[in-house]
Amino acid sequence: MTDQTTPRLSEDDLIARYFRPLATDPGAFRLGDDCAVLTPPAGEELVLKTDAVAAGVHFFAEDPWDLVAKKALRVNLSDLAAKGARPLGYLLALGLPADWTEPQLAAFAAGLKADQGAYGLSLLGGDTIRSPDGLIVTITVLGATPVGRMVRRGGARPGDLIYVSGTIGDAALGLKLRLDPGLKIRLGLGDREAAYLLDRYLLPRPRLALAPVLLAHANGAMDISDGLMLDVSRMARISAVDAEFDVAKVPLSKAAHAALQADPTLVETVLTGGDDYELLLTLSPEVAEAFERAAFATGLTVTQVGRISEGSGKVHARLTGGRDVAFTNAGFSHF
Amino acid sequence: MTDQTTPRLSEDDLIARYFRPLATDPGAFRLGDDCAVLTPPAGEELVLKTDAVAAGVHFFAEDPWDLVAKKALRVNLSDLAAKGARPLGYLLALGLPADWTEPQLAAFAAGLKADQGAYGLSLLGGDTIRSPDGLIVTITVLGATPVGRMVRRGGARPGDLIYVSGTIGDAALGLKLRLDPGLKIRLGLGDREAAYLLDRYLLPRPRLALAPVLLAHANGAMDISDGLMLDVSRMARISAVDAEFDVAKVPLSKAAHAALQADPTLVETVLTGGDDYELLLTLSPEVAEAFERAAFATGLTVTQVGRISEGSGKVHARLTGGRDVAFTNAGFSHF
Incomplete structure (x- = not known):
């Protein structure tokens, strides 16, 4: 696991540098807590979805990481759209392959940032682990609809x-x-x-x-x-x-x-x-x-x-x- | 990917057989919809956490799958406990290795079922994918605390x-x-x-x-x-x-x-x-x-x-x- 040629960021530093800027919702506590909080707007309920994408299954290992990040977020947002829901935020579980590089991670975060702006949502929390193989991205998205109105x-x-x-x-x-x-x-x-x-x-x-x-x-x-x-x-x-x-x-x-x-x-x-x-x-x-x-x-x-x-x-x-x-x-x- | 000796369940059948019985909350729609809905109880807000565990990183590839399921759920529940929160439900993204067997999957579901009973929460939704390598389990747990009271x-x-x-x-x-x-x-x-x-x-x-x-x-x-x-x-x-x-x-x-x-x-x-x-x-x-x-x-x-x-x-x-x-x-x- 150690790499003598490329100094690696610690998990805490990696989160601070690349993911904290994405946690714009106050309920994300700037990723400085174990959990996030979220209250649906008055009269609304939360609409929830989790979807994972993995290298070699849902995308190609050579795909640029900004596009992988966008795909991982968008496959979840597509479900919210079908339910008539408005996106609020998401949680990210990121499984990094052993040979990840900082430019790849910077691209990944940039992809998320662009889509957060385009679709109006915030990173709420996450977990970074070492993937046993290729990149694997699990996103859980939270949206809202008026209570009882989710399109079934x-x-x-x-x-x-x-x-x-x-x-x-x-x-x-x-x-x-x-x-x-x-x-x-x-x-x-x-x-x-x-x-x-x-x-x-x-x-x-x-x-x-x-x-x-x-x-x-x-x-x-x-x-x-x-x-x-x-x-x-x-x-x-x-x-x-x-x-x-x-x-x-x-x-x-x-x-x-x-x-x-x-x-x-x-x-x-x-x-x-x-x-x-x-x-x-x-x-x-x-x-x-x-x-x-x-x-x-x-x-x-x-x-x-x-x-x-x-x-x-x-x-x-x-x-x-x-x-x-x-x-x-x-x-x-x-x- | 095809295995001539063991007939495999389709993803729909696998969900119906092993995971539908765990989706006891009405907002899970018996896993028959794209999304789940959830409203925090009156006066409470949601407390959110996502955590992933992977074979070879957080557990051993030979560990029994009921215990892996429990570990995956419990590492998330531990965060809720620290925040003073009461568990409500969870979403599961399950990355299955190519050589999964039905007894393993049955054990996995049994492990979740036992812990759902012990800790009082329901499966709300999920996604099943083929993992590029070993078993990888991402759980997003949702709990509740009185508004503004999460222990920071x-x-x-x-x-x-x-x-x-x-x-x-x-x-x-x-x-x-x-x-x-x-x-x-x-x-x-x-x-x-x-x-x-x-x-x-x-x-x-x-x-x-x-x-x-x-x-x-x-x-x-x-x-x-x-x-x-x-x-x-x-x-x-x-x-x-x-x-x-x-x-x-x-x-x-x-x-x-x-x-x-x-x-x-x-x-x-x-x-x-x-x-x-x-x-x-x-x-x-x-x-x-x-x-x-x-x-x-x-x-x-x-x-x-x-x-x-x-x-x-x-x-x-x-x-x-x-x-x-x-x-x-x-x-x-x-x-």
Whole structure:
């Protein structure tokens, strides 16, 4: 463990130098106590989520640490967005590999700082340990919604319209390009298209601007992290309804569209790949117009892709001709 | 990653079978949603802590998984105890090694279940990932104290008496015995003494019964996890006071006493070793009698070991003769 060439900071000094500046909430006590305190604002309750990302599993060991930090925070923020919640703060458990360097740690803290500013939250506390292998980052995020108002995954009702935010499949295609550098040429993708897809894998965009819109209009919602098909099926099962969606309506980026034109079998990657971090939601047709107007005002796109019907958790993905699509892989498991 | 001989549970099935039964709080939504909700009881605020333990760093890869689960939860509960807080719930991020087995996972869940019952809290949510290497467990615990009443690490005042709970150094001696099986013989320890010390390393005892007593009487408190010397010094520094303590007063178990008699140089292990998970606290002499009476009623022992004086963060550890002790190692860093 000792390294004769690079003098290492003690854990206390490391925290003081890189993490204390991130602990802006008074309840974090400048990371100078064993615990933090937090009170939800009056009339609100806390919404909690913990998610871990590990080198070689959720990101590549060579990814820059500022982007790893942002990804670790954003996969958690994406869940808050889907629940209609506003972020308040987070706790960080950081497992550092034996060969960490100070520039890497400085980049990690800078990534967190930028996202704290962008999404409006504070570091509340943390723990730094030596990881037995690569970098591993566990973040627990705390948000707030009015009491009893968190948008539930199990709230979809028969007759509801199904919407998704943004575009689907970009991150899964980006991962494919990352793993197979020859694929870009074979699909005839331009540099900008390939870069777009690669970036979508590297850096989720939690749709927090839509959180208040979901809170106002959605019956059920979750974030899409393990593939649209699997996540729709989870929502249908827990809501005790069926879901029908029209594959032709699933929104695609220009780059994903180009990839699918070159190889139509990639539709499976698009619909079952992971890491979209877009929102999946259902709402009553009566509020659809108001929802679309409010969503439009955020600058983010939402697309109606299907409808909820009575049932018992089945998902029907229809091609334009009316035929059901079958997939060999129901979704991506991070596990 | 695929294993042809052992059929593996899917992540969803694993959660349903082993973790759903632990999610007894209604705000956990039976782990069927992206997030959990939590409202602190009226007049209380939340006290938050995250702590991670990893195989090969905080426990041995061959340790039984029920004990690893308990250790992971208890190191967090120990912090709540030091803050005068009552546990409410926790989130679990579980990094499983590639070769996990279902009996291991069943033991892990059983360990958590037993401790949830013993300490009165519920699993609120979690994430299961594949660990790049060994088992790694990150727990974020949530407790409650009356608003503004959390006992702070920085609350020690000149004139305060310093107390510790339980006995000091047992876990550090247990770790030494674990790493050096011949040591037991060389120290002339009996089987029961050695077993006692080994157990104290394996399984912390968070002193939650003392939490309300601290809340009522303590000016400053923290848990002792990185060695008494280092933790006293952290408390003195952040409280901007000096701490004087009498080495002869530091409470020892019979087993630790026997070890020290055989090898007096082990006093350094006792005072600077980690993993005590006892409480360090200071209080005004005027409340000492009431504190001792209330502590006695819990069945846990507390011992006065020193006194806080005006100063700037220095620690004086006095031998009976009045001489200061110097140590080569200021404390154990888990990092």
